[in-house]
Amino acid sequence: MSQIELRHVDKSFGAVGVCHDINLTVEEGEFVTLLGSSGCGKTTTLNMVAGLEDPSKGDILIGGRRVNDLSPVQRDVAMVFQNYALYPHMTVAENLGFTLKMRKMAKPQIAERVAAVAASLELTPLLERLPSALSGGQQQRVAIGRALVREPRVFLFDEPFSNLDASLRVKMRAEVKQLHQQLGVTTLFVTHDQEEAMSISDRIAVLNRGKVEQFGTPEEIYSRPATRYVARFIGNPQIDLVPGELEPGADGAVLRLAGVALTLPDFVPPPGAGPAVEVGVRPEHVRLTEAGIPAKVQLVQPVGAATHVVLGWEGGDLIASVPGFVHLSVGAAIHFEIDPRHVLVFDAQSGDRLM
Amino acid sequence: MSFASARSRDRGFRVLVVVGLILFVVWSAAPILWLIVSSLMQQQALIVQPPDFSLGNFTLENFTEVIVSAAALGRGILNSFIVALFSTAVALVIGAPAAYALARLAVPRANALAFLVLATQMLPGIAIAIPLFLVISRLGLIDNVLALGLVYLSFNLPIVIWILRGFFLAIPEGIEKAAAVDGAGVVGTFLHIVLPISIPPLGAAAVFAFVEAWNEFFFALILTRQDAQTVPLVIAQFAGQYQTLFGQMMAAAAISIAPVIALAIIFRNQIVRGFADGMMKG
Numbered sequence: 001m002s003q004i005e006l007r008h009v010d011k012s013f014g015a016v017g018v019c020h021d022i023n024l025t026v027e028e029g030e031f032v033t034l035l036g037s038s039g040c041g042k043t044t045t046l047n048m049v050a051g052l053e054d055p056s057k058g059d060i061l062i063g064g065r066r067v068n069d070l071s072p073v074q075r076d077v078a079m080v081f082q083n084y085a086l087y088p089h090m091t092v093a094e095n096l097g098f099t100l101k102m103r104k105m106a107k108p109q110i111a112e113r114v115a116a117v118a119a120s121l122e123l124t125p126l127l128e129r130l131p132s133a134l135s136g137g138q139q140q141r142v143a144i145g146r147a148l149v150r151e152p153r154v155f156l157f158d159e160p161f162s163n164l165d166a167s168l169r170v171k172m173r174a175e176v177k178q179l180h181q182q183l184g185v186t187t188l189f190v191t192h193d194q195e196e197a198m199s200i201s202d203r204i205a206v207l208n209r210g211k212v213e214q215f216g217t218p219e220e221i222y223s224r225p226a227t228r229y230v231a232r233f234i235g236n237p238q239i240d241l242v243p244g245e246l247e248p249g250a251d252g253a254v255l256r257l258a259g260v261a262l263t264l265p266d267f268v269p270p271p272g273a274g275p276a277v278e279v280g281v282r283p284e285h286v287r288l289t290e291a292g293i294p295a296k297v298q299l300v301q302p303v304g305a306a307t308h309v310v311l312g313w314e315g316g317d318l319i320a321s322v323p324g325f326v327h328l329s330v331g332a333a334i335h336f337e338i339d340p341r342h343v344l345v346f347d348a349q350s351g352d353r354l355m
Numbered sequence: 356m357s358f359a360s361a362r363s364r365d366r367g368f369r370v371l372v373v374v375g376l377i378l379f380v381v382w383s384a385a386p387i388l389w390l391i392v393s394s395l396m397q398q399q400a401l402i403v404q405p406p407d408f409s410l411g412n413f414t415l416e417n418f419t420e421v422i423v424s425a426a427a428l429g430r431g432i433l434n435s436f437i438v439a440l441f442s443t444a445v446a447l448v449i450g451a452p453a454a455y456a457l458a459r460l461a462v463p464r465a466n467a468l469a470f471l472v473l474a475t476q477m478l479p480g481i482a483i484a485i486p487l488f489l490v491i492s493r494l495g496l497i498d499n500v501l502a503l504g505l506v507y508l509s510f511n512l513p514i515v516i517w518i519l520r521g522f523f524l525a526i527p528e529g530i531e532k533a534a535a536v537d538g539a540g541v542v543g544t545f546l547h548i549v550l551p552i553s554i555p556p557l558g559a560a561a562v563f564a565f566v567e568a569w570n571e572f573f574f575a576l577i578l579t580r581q582d583a584q585t586v587p588l589v590i591a592q593f594a595g596q597y598q599t600l601f602g603q604m605m606a607a608a609a610i611s612i613a614p615v616i617a618l619a620i621i622f623r624n625q626i627v628r629g630f631a632d633g634m635m636k637g
Contacts, residue, residue: 052532073538085529089551098547102538146537 002063002153002186003028004049009058011044011210018044019210022058026203029184031177033197035233036207042190043158045207049188050156051075062154073102078147079156083163084139086131086146092118093127096145117149137168144176148183155180157189161196173200194234198222206230228351231280231344237308239280239344242315246277246345246354255279255345258315260293262340267355277354280344283308283321292335297328311336387612394418394605401601417606428607430582431589435611437500438585439568442507446564447557450515455545457516458523459531469520472513480573488577498580506574511564518563522556523549558625566615586611 004026011019019041026032034042047053049060051072059066067075078099086095093114100110118124121141131139140160147155157176161169177200180187191197197204198218205215206229214226225231231239244257246269253269255262257279288309295313302308302325309320309328313336320336328334345355393401400412421428456462457469487506488497496502526549534544550557572587579588590611593604619626 047532050532050536052535071540072536077536079533079536081529081533083527083529085527085533087530087534087548087552098534098539099537102543146533150537 003061004032004154004186004188005059005061005064006045006049007059007061009045009048009055009060011041011048011053012056017210019048019055022210022212024205024212024215026186026188028186031180031187031189031200031202033189033191033201033204034207035191035194035197035204037192037233040207041210042192042207046079046156046158046188046190049154050077050079075154076150076152077154077156078150078152079158080140080143080147080160082159084131084143086139086142088131091128091130092123092134092142095131095142096123096127096149099146099150113149117145121145121148136164137172140164140172144179148179153186155185155187157187159191160189162191162193169196176200195236198234206233208233224353225280225344226353228278228280228346228353231346231353235282237283237319237321239282240316240318241278241280241346242318243348244277244279244315245275247275255340255343258313260315262338262343264340264343264345264355269354276348278346278348280346281318281338282342282344283319285339285342286311286318286320287337287339288320288322288326289335289337292337295334295336297330297332297334300326300328300330390605390608390612393601394609396602398600398602417602418610421603421606421610427584427589427592428586428610431584431586432611432614434500434503434583435569435585435587436614438504438507439565441501441504442511442568443561443564445508446511446515447561450512450560451519451550451553451557452545453512454516454519455523455549458520460541469516472516476510476513484574484577487574491578497578498583500583503575503578503583503585504568506578507568507571510571511567514567515560515564518560519553519556522553526552555625555628558622559628562618562622562626565618569611569615 004024006022006024009019009022010017022041022045024032034045036042044053048055049062051067051070051074055068060068062075062077072079087098090098096114096117097110100113105113114127115124118127121144123138123141123145126134126138126142131142134142140163143160160176161172164172173196176189189197189200198221201218203215203217204221206213206221208229214221214230216224216226221230222234225234228241232241242257244255247254247256248269249263252263252265252267255264255277284306293313295311295318297309298312298317299310300307301310306321306323307326309322309326311318311320311334318336343355344353346353393406394417395413395415396406396408397412397414397416400407400409457465457472462468491497491502491506494502530548530552531544534548539547569585570587571585572591575585575588579585586607590604590607593600593607
């Protein structure tokens with residue numbers, strides 16, 4: 001059993017509250033990511049699971065057992081740090097074997113385990129080198145190896161790829177995901193990179209100012225964000241939010257956006273909601289058409305698989321993501337449509353999603 | 356600004372730096388050079404105005420005189436070695452864990468404590484000379500090498516703590532967290548991780564402490580009589596009431612600074628790295 005559970009966890013440093021009432025369960029073998037901007041409390045939360053920080057309130061359970069008072073070693077967790085945190089005076093082999101040495105394992109066994117992990121991570125030719133003689137990617141591999149060699153119950157990753165260049169980051173992401181598929185070890189991963197979180201996780205917990213805004217699968221987080229904050233945080237290019245008004249209609253509701261009326265079929269706004277709302281439209285749900293809402297082309301950004309067209313219209317700016325390359329000149333008059341089935345409606349005051 | 360003018364400004368700056376460094380080297384090396392030159396000259400040639408630098412006046416006589424006649428110098432060097440080594444070694448053994456505790460462990464009011472440690476160095480020596488003399492003499496430890504070593508330890512410990520604390524604070528915390536997760540407790544982390552990566556600052560602190568003890572004159576003067584005299588006191592005795600044997604005095608001084616210079620050369624890299632690390636981030 002290696003489920004991780006956080007129950008009503010609070011953390012404050014002096015008068016500064018960092019985490020507020022965090023409740024989270026990482027099921028056995030699951031890969032969960034804590035996602036948020038810097039200062040949202042995600043690393044603090046991870047440190048509390050690792051035993052490097054004590055929660056001010058609440059309980060942390062690993063495998064059903066309360067571990068608040070256990071040291072990191074007793075919790076049987078392994079952690080990969082942001083700056084690799086390799087021991088600079090030890091060779092790769094010594095770095096990998098240090099934790100086993102601390103556990104008083106016999107030397108031949110240590111050598112065996114180190115050799116096995118090194119082979120699986122393609123580190124064998126580097127075993128006698130010092131960390132300073134390794135590239136960033138190699139150092140990261142050693143850091144992961146150091147976590148693997150222990151065969152721990154739980155893996156913790158603290159922004160492990162943030163110091164790598166973009167292409168290496170994508171490669172390491174895939175390696176870690178494959179590793180997780182092979183080993184099936186319960187994993188808690190911290191990142192501020194929403195794309196990384198989307199691509200690697202079984203579930204994502206989006207943190208904002210020390211609170212869990214939403215905890216769900218990548219699809220839920222992307223398609224049905226619980227709050228305006230989550231909607232804005234996830235997705236590239238960012239979702240556009242347009243102020244509007246919600247009115248009850250014949251069947252469902254009518255959404256008024258800068259002179260445009262959208263019928264939302266079968267949608268009954270909850271009591272007390274609106275009328276002031278903010279409407280989120282993902283770029284892929286904006287279609288360029290012959291007739292529809294008039295707009296002007298403001299910017300054309302081809303990114304290869306798609307082209308992002310920034311449209312200026314009465315309601316402000318809106319990005320449309322069009323597959324492939326499109327040839328439009330800036331300033332050209334154009335029309336677009338919004339697919340009402342994919343519109344996200346947020347309460348203007350609370351920021352909660354209504355639809 | 357064009358690249359060319361940037362480069363020429365760069366060169367101007369470098370010339371300035373080089374000139375400054377030359378001045379600094381002359382400023383610090385001139386006394387040593389003078390010491391060596393005068394240790395190699397006959398007394399008469401040295402005391403005429405201006406000194407007579409003709410080749411015939413150079414001799415090794417001063418050195419042979421000093422080495423053969425003055426058993427006091429040998430004893431002084433031995434005493435200096437004992438007090439310097441003792442006060443340096445013990446300061447490191449006690450100071451390194453203390454500095455680590457003040458840098459990293461949950462010591463209440465660690466900053467205030469560290470400052471208190473430094474504050475002990477703010478008293479002028481003369482202010483504590485009389486109480487210290489009284490304490491040592493009541494204990495019957497006047498003219499005792501170990502007592503002098505203990506006094507030097509009390510001077511060296513705060514310096515060692517401050518140098519090392521600055522360095523320990525600069526160690527990325529991730530490394531220590533990794534060690535904690537890897538199963539090393541506080542002591543294990545200190546011994547296996549922190550100390551091995553702190554060899555440069557340990558070397559720097561050691562050299563600094565050693566030189567301080569080696570050169571100290573004032574407390575050695577009031578706390579020793581004969582048996583425990585250190586090198587600086589022995590050298591001073593060449594200045595007599597009726598005449599000063601400048602050549603011999605300088606020869607003795609040259610012999611006495613040799614170990615310190617050797618130490619500085621051996622640990623040069625450590626000293627530079629140690630001080631640079633500790634000061635920039637400390």
